[in-house]
Amino acid sequence: QSVLTQPPSASGTPGQRVIITCSGSSSNIGRNTVQWYQQLPGATPKLLIHSDNQRPSGVPERFSGSKSGTSASLAISGLQSEDEADYFCAAWDDSLNGSWVFGGGTKLTVL
Protein backbone atom coordinates (compact mmCIF):
# COMPACT_ATOMS: atom_id res chain seq x y z
CA GLN A 1 0.00 0.00 0.00
CA SER A 2 1.32 3.42 -0.95
CA VAL A 3 1.83 5.99 1.79
CA LEU A 4 0.19 8.74 -0.27
CA THR A 5 -3.34 8.04 -1.51
CA GLN A 6 -4.45 8.77 -5.05
CA PRO A 7 -7.52 7.65 -6.98
CA PRO A 8 -6.51 4.77 -9.27
CA SER A 9 -8.16 6.33 -12.31
CA ALA A 10 -9.48 9.57 -13.74
CA SER A 11 -10.89 10.53 -17.10
CA GLY A 12 -12.00 13.48 -19.16
CA THR A 13 -12.76 14.57 -22.69
CA PRO A 14 -10.50 16.83 -24.74
CA GLY A 15 -10.65 20.43 -23.52
CA GLN A 16 -11.97 19.50 -20.08
CA ARG A 17 -10.33 20.19 -16.73
CA VAL A 18 -9.34 17.23 -14.59
CA ILE A 19 -8.15 17.23 -10.98
CA ILE A 20 -6.12 14.45 -9.40
CA THR A 21 -5.81 14.38 -5.62
CA CYS A 22 -3.08 13.13 -3.32
CA SER A 23 -3.75 12.60 0.36
CA GLY A 24 -1.04 12.20 2.97
CA SER A 25 -0.34 13.01 6.60
CA SER A 26 1.38 15.48 8.89
CA SER A 27 4.73 13.74 8.49
CA ASN A 28 4.84 14.10 4.71
CA ILE A 29 2.53 16.49 2.80
CA GLY A 30 1.69 18.40 5.96
CA ARG A 31 5.34 19.23 6.52
CA ASN A 32 7.13 19.01 3.15
CA THR A 33 6.58 20.04 -0.42
CA VAL A 34 4.83 17.89 -3.00
CA GLN A 35 6.06 16.91 -6.44
CA TRP A 36 3.96 15.59 -9.32
CA TYR A 37 5.25 13.35 -12.11
CA GLN A 38 3.85 12.15 -15.42
CA GLN A 39 4.81 8.66 -16.57
CA LEU A 40 4.03 7.36 -20.04
CA PRO A 41 4.02 3.56 -20.50
CA GLY A 42 7.55 2.19 -20.37
CA ALA A 43 9.04 5.65 -19.86
CA THR A 44 10.92 7.51 -17.16
CA PRO A 45 8.86 9.76 -14.88
CA LYS A 46 8.78 13.40 -15.96
CA LEU A 47 8.64 16.15 -13.33
CA LEU A 48 5.51 18.27 -13.84
CA ILE A 49 5.22 20.23 -10.60
CA HIS A 50 7.66 20.79 -7.74
CA SER A 51 7.46 22.66 -4.46
CA ASP A 52 3.66 22.19 -4.39
CA ASN A 53 2.87 24.52 -7.29
CA GLN A 54 5.99 25.33 -9.33
CA ARG A 55 6.30 24.30 -12.97
CA PRO A 56 9.75 23.49 -14.36
CA SER A 57 10.59 25.25 -17.59
CA GLY A 58 9.00 23.52 -20.54
CA VAL A 59 5.94 22.24 -18.69
CA PRO A 60 2.76 23.78 -20.16
CA GLU A 61 0.74 26.20 -18.06
CA ARG A 62 -2.17 23.76 -18.38
CA PHE A 63 -0.61 21.85 -15.51
CA SER A 64 -0.95 23.37 -12.06
CA GLY A 65 -0.52 22.20 -8.48
CA SER A 66 -1.92 23.20 -5.12
CA LYS A 67 -1.75 22.03 -1.53
CA SER A 68 -3.87 22.44 1.57
CA GLY A 69 -2.98 20.82 4.87
CA THR A 70 -2.17 17.19 4.23
CA SER A 71 -3.62 17.00 0.72
CA ALA A 72 -2.40 18.14 -2.66
CA SER A 73 -3.95 18.38 -6.11
CA LEU A 74 -2.81 18.37 -9.70
CA ALA A 75 -5.08 20.14 -12.16
CA ILE A 76 -4.87 19.63 -15.90
CA SER A 77 -6.91 22.07 -17.96
CA GLY A 78 -7.54 22.01 -21.68
CA LEU A 79 -7.10 18.23 -21.66
CA GLN A 80 -5.28 16.81 -24.68
CA SER A 81 -4.97 13.26 -25.94
CA GLU A 82 -1.24 13.25 -25.22
CA ASP A 83 -2.02 13.82 -21.52
CA GLU A 84 -3.13 10.20 -21.27
CA ALA A 85 -0.60 8.76 -18.84
CA ASP A 86 -0.02 7.77 -15.23
CA TYR A 87 0.42 10.59 -12.71
CA PHE A 88 1.89 10.21 -9.26
CA CYS A 89 2.70 12.44 -6.33
CA ALA A 90 5.78 12.35 -4.12
CA ALA A 91 6.94 13.95 -0.89
CA TRP A 92 9.59 13.50 1.77
CA ASP A 93 8.32 11.80 4.91
CA ASP A 94 9.92 12.74 8.24
CA SER A 95 8.70 9.67 10.15
CA LEU A 96 10.94 6.75 11.14
CA ASN A 97 14.31 7.38 9.58
CA GLY A 98 12.96 9.63 6.81
CA SER A 99 12.21 8.50 3.28
CA TRP A 100 10.66 9.54 0.01
CA VAL A 101 7.05 8.39 -0.25
CA PHE A 102 4.83 8.16 -3.27
CA GLY A 103 1.23 7.93 -4.33
CA GLY A 104 -0.01 4.77 -5.99
CA GLY A 105 -0.52 6.61 -9.26
CA THR A 106 -3.60 7.74 -11.19
CA LYS A 107 -4.20 6.46 -14.69
CA LEU A 108 -5.66 9.33 -16.72
CA THR A 109 -7.75 8.39 -19.72
CA VAL A 110 -8.68 10.96 -22.34
CA LEU A 111 -12.02 9.83 -23.75
Place this chain on the structure above:
Amino acid sequence: QVQLQQSGPGLVKPSQTLSLTCAISGDSVSSKDAAWNWIRQSPSRGLEWLGRTYYRSKWYNHYAVSMKSRITVSPDTSKNQFSLQLDSVTPDDTAIYFCARTRGIIDSWGQGTLVTVSS
Protein backbone atom coordinates in the same frame (compact mmCIF):
# COMPACT_ATOMS: atom_id res chain seq x y z
CA GLN B 1 21.61 18.65 -17.93
CA VAL B 2 22.31 15.58 -15.82
CA GLN B 3 21.93 12.14 -17.38
CA LEU B 4 21.79 8.86 -15.50
CA GLN B 5 22.59 5.62 -17.34
CA GLN B 6 21.80 2.36 -15.60
CA SER B 7 23.41 -1.00 -16.19
CA GLY B 8 23.13 -4.45 -14.69
CA PRO B 9 21.51 -7.86 -15.16
CA GLY B 10 17.80 -8.22 -15.72
CA LEU B 11 17.55 -11.67 -14.17
CA VAL B 12 18.68 -12.69 -10.69
CA LYS B 13 18.18 -16.03 -8.96
CA PRO B 14 16.42 -16.21 -5.60
CA SER B 15 18.76 -15.84 -2.58
CA GLN B 16 21.41 -14.15 -4.72
CA THR B 17 22.48 -10.50 -4.81
CA LEU B 18 20.97 -7.92 -7.14
CA SER B 19 23.59 -5.46 -8.39
CA LEU B 20 22.95 -2.36 -10.49
CA THR B 21 25.10 0.62 -11.44
CA CYS B 22 24.14 4.18 -12.36
CA ALA B 23 26.64 6.24 -14.35
CA ILE B 24 26.34 10.00 -13.97
CA SER B 25 27.04 12.62 -16.63
CA GLY B 26 26.49 16.33 -16.21
CA ASP B 27 26.98 16.24 -12.43
CA SER B 28 29.32 14.72 -9.85
CA VAL B 29 28.56 11.90 -7.44
CA SER B 30 30.55 13.99 -4.94
CA SER B 31 28.32 17.06 -5.37
CA LYS B 32 27.47 18.69 -2.06
CA ASP B 33 24.05 19.70 -3.43
CA ALA B 34 22.78 16.32 -4.54
CA ALA B 35 21.90 12.86 -3.27
CA TRP B 36 21.93 9.71 -5.36
CA ASN B 37 18.99 7.39 -4.89
CA TRP B 38 17.55 4.04 -5.85
CA ILE B 39 13.80 3.66 -6.29
CA ARG B 40 11.82 0.69 -7.54
CA GLN B 41 8.38 0.27 -9.05
CA SER B 42 6.19 -2.80 -9.21
CA PRO B 43 2.47 -3.43 -9.73
CA SER B 44 2.12 -4.86 -6.23
CA ARG B 45 4.12 -2.24 -4.30
CA GLY B 46 3.93 0.85 -6.50
CA LEU B 47 6.90 3.19 -6.17
CA GLU B 48 9.23 2.46 -3.27
CA TRP B 49 12.30 4.47 -2.25
CA LEU B 50 15.16 2.14 -1.31
CA GLY B 51 18.07 4.29 -0.25
CA ARG B 52 20.65 6.95 -1.13
CA THR B 53 24.24 8.02 -0.83
CA TYR B 54 25.49 11.59 -0.63
CA TYR B 55 28.59 13.62 0.15
CA ARG B 56 28.64 16.45 2.65
CA SER B 57 32.33 16.70 3.58
CA LYS B 58 32.10 12.95 4.16
CA TRP B 59 29.99 10.16 2.70
CA TYR B 60 26.61 9.29 4.12
CA ASN B 61 24.22 6.43 3.39
CA HIS B 62 20.55 6.41 4.24
CA TYR B 63 18.28 3.45 3.71
CA ALA B 64 14.58 2.70 3.90
CA VAL B 65 13.81 0.95 7.16
CA SER B 66 12.28 -1.97 5.26
CA MET B 67 15.52 -2.48 3.32
CA LYS B 68 18.11 -1.71 5.95
CA SER B 69 19.43 -5.22 6.52
CA ARG B 70 19.80 -6.14 2.84
CA ILE B 71 20.81 -3.00 0.97
CA THR B 72 24.06 -1.23 0.17
CA VAL B 73 24.28 1.95 -1.93
CA SER B 74 27.83 3.03 -2.62
CA PRO B 75 29.58 5.72 -4.65
CA ASP B 76 32.46 5.20 -7.07
CA THR B 77 34.17 8.54 -7.43
CA SER B 78 36.74 7.26 -9.93
CA LYS B 79 33.96 6.40 -12.40
CA ASN B 80 31.44 9.06 -11.29
CA GLN B 81 28.76 6.48 -10.61
CA PHE B 82 26.95 4.79 -7.78
CA SER B 83 25.63 1.31 -7.26
CA LEU B 84 22.92 -0.72 -5.58
CA GLN B 85 23.37 -4.10 -3.97
CA LEU B 86 20.35 -5.92 -2.62
CA ASP B 87 21.09 -9.20 -0.86
CA SER B 88 19.05 -12.36 -0.48
CA VAL B 89 16.49 -11.44 -3.12
CA THR B 90 13.12 -13.16 -3.47
CA PRO B 91 10.52 -13.04 -6.25
CA ASP B 92 8.94 -10.17 -4.29
CA ASP B 93 11.94 -8.05 -5.28
CA THR B 94 10.95 -8.27 -8.95
CA ALA B 95 10.47 -4.68 -10.10
CA ILE B 96 11.70 -1.90 -12.35
CA TYR B 97 14.64 -0.28 -10.57
CA PHE B 98 15.43 3.39 -11.14
CA CYS B 99 18.38 5.46 -10.08
CA ALA B 100 17.57 9.10 -9.41
CA ARG B 101 19.11 12.38 -8.36
CA THR B 102 17.63 14.54 -5.64
CA ARG B 103 18.44 18.20 -5.10
CA GLY B 104 15.65 18.87 -2.65
CA ILE B 105 13.33 17.11 -5.07
CA ILE B 106 13.66 14.05 -7.30
CA ASP B 107 14.60 15.88 -10.47
CA SER B 108 16.30 13.29 -12.67
CA TRP B 109 15.71 9.59 -13.26
CA GLY B 110 17.63 6.82 -14.95
CA GLN B 111 15.96 4.87 -17.72
CA GLY B 112 14.89 2.04 -15.44
CA THR B 113 15.96 -1.62 -15.37
CA LEU B 114 13.47 -4.44 -15.13
CA VAL B 115 14.91 -6.98 -12.71
CA THR B 116 13.19 -10.33 -12.48
CA VAL B 117 13.96 -12.65 -9.59
CA SER B 118 13.44 -16.19 -10.79
CA SER B 119 15.25 -19.50 -10.90
